[in-house]
Amino acid sequence: MLFLDVAATSAAVTATSGRKAKIELLADALRRLDPDELAAGSAYLAGELRQRQTGVGYASLRDLPAPAADATLTVGAVDAAIAEIAVVAGTGSQARRRQLLGALFGAATADEQRLLVALFGGELRQGAQAGLLADAIARAAEVPVTAVRRALLLSGDLKHVAVTALTRGAAALAEISLRVGTPLTPMxxxxxxxxxxxxxxxxxxxxxxxxxxxxxxxxxxxxxxxxxxxxxxxxxxxxxxxxxxxxxxxxxxxxxxxxxxxxxxxxxxxxxxxxxxxxxxxxxxxxxxxxxxxxxxxxxxxxxxxxxxxxxxxxxxxxxxxxxxxxxxxxxxxxxxxxxxxxxxxxxxxxxxxxxxxxxxxxxxxxxxxxxxxxxxxxKPRHTLDLVVLAVEWGHGRRRGWLSNLHLGARDPRTGGFVMLGKTFKGLTDELLRWQTERFKELAVDDNGWVVTVRPEQVVEIAFDGVQTSPRYPGGVALRFARVLRYRDDKPAAEADTIDMVKAIGMPAG
Missing domain, CATH: 3.30.470.30 (DNA ligase/mRNA capping enzyme)
Incomplete structure (x- = not known):
């Protein structure tokens, strides 16, 4: 399967609002993958790379070669290229990684380059979360969705579940059970x-x-x-x-x-x-x-x-x-x-x-x-939410040179994106300011000199006094007197609290 077909599916899913339509688009792409492409292809459709660590950071994606005129890359070829990049190490590794990355991007069309940048940067926001892709796997393999979901939760590996469902069917899915040594998604x-x-x-x-x-x-x-x-x-x-x-x-x-x-x-x-x-x-x-x-x-x-x-x-x-x-x-x-x-x-x-x-x-x-x-x-004894940092503002005065004011977002389960709820710099000690400045430099995708936009990956626990209506923010609500309690390095953004949970808290009395 051409990698361009994956890029086209991703773009179509992004442009589609209906859940059923998204599932059908994803299922159709899964059906067209060759068996040896299923692991990598299902990962790409979920917005992930099969290789968890590649050594490719944001800075590596800024100066890319011109896109190719014609689509020649297959899913298998892209996976092999990324696998080679991921194992580069030792003396001269940076130069070798740049060389391999340049070769991959030089063979990619403009649409394929956009998808690759999003995959390497963890920035693919097409609404194809694991739950949605689980439904698409069930549709493509013609197996019960409950069987796919349980297998996914027990194995913790969407790629393995996709390969199993689409090559061996429901009976093989039922054989996926808890394996000592393989972590499973916690309750x-x-x-x-x-x-x-x-x-x-x-x-x-x-x-x-x-x-x-x-x-x-x-x-x-x-x-x-x-x-x-x-x-x-x-x-x-x-x-x-x-x-x-x-x-x-x-x-x-x-x-x-x-x-x-x-x-x-x-x-x-x-x-x-x-x-x-x-x-x-x-x-x-x-x-x-x-x-x-x-x-x-x-x-x-x-x-x-x-x-x-x-x-x-x-x-x-x-x-x-x-x-x-x-x-x-x-x-x-x-x-x-x-x-x-x-x-x-x-x-x-x-x-x-x-x-x-x-x-x-x-x-x-x-x-x-x-x-x-x-x-x-x-x-807990107070209102708290686990939110995701969407951007950070450069400080001024005694905080000059530090990234200070946090832009906070709640997860939107319908779109796979995040809804901004407001900003805060309350509760930040000097130690936290130093830590978060380095952390958000790592996650930065844009810096206009005032606001640094970051990849929505870092979860922070926020205490607040209540929820109020606010026309300033897309969700129509904002947090009252929000302050930082701690950063949650143990929690991924996919488990952050949702905008529905925020609204369910309701307005403060009085």
């Missing part, structure tokens, strides 16, 4: 404004977990091999040897655990989240543990134990098995409540211990991989 939680609202969603009796101020971890062990993954499925095993050691010491053969890890002070209380987060950061290619306090793991769910998958078991069964398999020191604080009063007491105790709040859970619910349902509901 997520809804938010509630208070304990009462959370219990209305879960019902009673309910299980209340302490919501730790740490990073989400998923730990896989097979015999002596241990792997640790973040909520975005990044492998951080070499960065958290203390977590590896704790799980390797358990008296089990195979296990998959869901939990959190955090840095503690001398009193056993959580240290600032940024200290915990820095230990898990994978940016920059480093693999050794960074300087900083050790992380202590705590686990709240058990997904697999010694050959038995527990995903579809009720929570009470999973949690009982977890308590049997792990020492109490590795378990998240947990209790059963039967009333709002008991839930409120658990919430108050969690806050007094310096934690974020509580997670209220329905004990009969299975582990709903990758889903955000009402079976798990988080309660």
């Amino acid at each position: 997520l939680a809804q938010s509630a404004t208070d304990v009462s609202a959370a219990l209305l969603a879960t019902g009673t009796p309910a299980t209340v977990d302490v919501k730790l101020d740490g990073i989400r971890i998923q730990v896989h062990r097979s015999d002596d091999d241990v792997a640790v993954f973040t909520r975005s499925l990044d492998d951080i095993t070499t960065r958290v040897p203390e977590v590896v050691a704790a799980v390797r010491a358990l008296p089990v053969r195979d296990i998959v655990l869901d939990g959190e890890a955090m840095a503690l002070d001398d009193r056993g209380r959580p240290r600032p989240f940024q200290e915990t987060s820095s230990r898990a950061m994978t940016r920059g290619g480093g693999t050794a543990p960074s300087a900083g306090p050790a992380l202590t793991p705590y686990f709240f769910d058990l997904l697999h134990l010694d050959g038995t998958d527990l995903l579809d078991e009720p929570g009470r069964v999973r949690w009982a098995a977890l308590a049997d398999a792990l020492p109490a020191a590795l378990l998240v604080g947990r209790r059963t409540v039967t009333s709002e009063e008991e839930g409120a007491a658990a919430f108050a105790e969690a806050l007094a211990a310096g934690q974020e709040g509580v997670m209220i859970k329905a004990p009969e619910a299975p582990y709903d991989v990758g889903r955000r349902g009402s079976a798990w509901v988080k309660v």
